Amino acid sequence: MIVYVNGQWLEDTEATVSFQDRAFVFADAVYEVLHIYNGALFKLDLHQERLQKGLDTLRIPYRANDLKPVFDELLKRNPGVQRGSLYVQVSRGAAPRAHGLPKLKEPTIVAYVKPFQPDLRIWEQGGRAVLVEDLRWQMCHVKTTGLLLNCMAKEEALERGCDDAIFHRGEIVTEASASNLFIVKNGTLLTHPNGPWILPGITRHVVIELARKEGIPVEEVQFTKADLLAADELFLTGTLSEVAPYVEVDGQKIGNGQVGPVTRRIQEAFRSETGV
Ligand SMILES: Cc1ncc(COP(=O)(O)O)c(C=O)c1O
Known part of the structure; x- marks a missing residue:
């Protein structure tokens, strides 16, 4: 499975993020799960809107709309996934552990798709x-x-x-x-x-x-x-x-x-x- 981590396309076994990532230390991150029906993302606009609201609430400086090309590329690189889920997570990024919110310019972005069958x-x-x-x-x-x-x-x-x-x-x-x-x-x-x-x-x-x-x-x-x-x-x-x-x-x-x-x-x- 090819996953996206901070601008890179990697085999899932190769993908890593920093041990100092604030998602790992403080759950300082928002995420979305989208359903893929017939190879297409369901209600992408609504998921992007909610993600943006979450980013704004946590004051993580990132535009959810910038993820669209990443999602398109993910679906292209994992063409077998006709019915599946897409997971995307945006964290504030990696920084030495401190409670105040660091002014980081690079959020950590992780996204992947996988097949899904309903219960x-x-x-x-x-x-x-x-x-x-x-x-x-x-x-x-x-x-x-x-x-x-x-x-x-x-x-x-x-x-x-x-x-x-x-x-x-x-x-x-x-x-x-x-x-x-x-x-x-x-x-x-x-x-x-x-x-x-x-x-x-x-x-x-x-x-x-x-x-x-x-x-x-x-x-x-x-x-x-x-x-x-x-x-x-x-x-x-x-x-x-x-x-x-x-x-x-x-x-x-x-x-x-x-x-x-x-x-x-x-x-x-x-x-x-x-x-x-
Ligand atoms: C606590 C909680 N409530 C409701 C939902 C349903 O939200 P959605 O329909 O956007 O998946 C989720 C989805 O993950 C959830 O975690």
């Missing part, structure tokens, strides 16, 4: 989730590489024999370990509003637009764990999870424990949007 079991039958207290920071809208609590939540889900973890802050349900979350109640989609407690997901955005086009009402409102457990349907959305139905939370069935009709409509609309 059809969850898409078709629905997954099982556990509820986990959301102990993450108050800037979850910034897509930094500081994902340890997301990883620990996912691990807790796996250890409990489930597929994913759903975060809650007190009674309020926020999102999942690497996906946004929607419930269906009486034909209406409910999802946590954008803000510091969730990542403003690209898939979430696409799903809201598709639902409105389909005539399905959407409300961006907070709801509780009790609302979640009493929902008719539940699904998660993410670049790689796409539209993933969930039929059980903490051992309790959601609705009748089967993937519901509204979720199926959203999945179908999303599938046509991606062209696969």
Whole structure:
């Protein structure tokens, strides 16, 4: 696999970054994951926009739009990847360890693509989730590489024999370990509003637009764990999870424990949007 590291094209086994890189020391970096459908990047403009917002928030001086030629070249150099993912990470760069933000001119940029196949079991039958207290920071809208609590939540889900973890802050349900979350109640989609407690997901955005086009009402409102457990349907959305139905939370069935009709409509609309 040919990867991109700071202007160089290298075999993945040859690619390295400095031990002083601030991504490594402080998670001082933002990243994006894009889905490749039929050899093309899905919603590139939205990913670039979000990346730019993250860079601006962290005050990393870099223009996300400058990555476009890198992405094009990556796809060219890895022509077998018809269905896959592209990972890109921009860190502030390498500097001797100090908490203040150094004024570095050269960010560290790493990008690579790899093949990806969706989890059809969850898409078709629905997954099982556990509820986990959301102990993450108050800037979850910034897509930094500081994902340890997301990883620990996912691990807790796996250890409990489930597929994913759903975060809650007190009674309020926020999102999942690497996906946004929607419930269906009486034909209406409910999802946590954008803000510091969730990542403003690209898939979430696409799903809201598709639902409105389909005539399905959407409300961006907070709801509780009790609302979640009493929902008719539940699904998660993410670049790689796409539209993933969930039929059980903490051992309790959601609705009748089967993937519901509204979720199926959203999945179908999303599938046509991606062209696969
Ligand atoms: C915490 C979290 N929420 C939501 C999402 C979904 O975002 P997107 O649809 O842009 O992939 C992700 C994706 O990685 C995530 O990590």
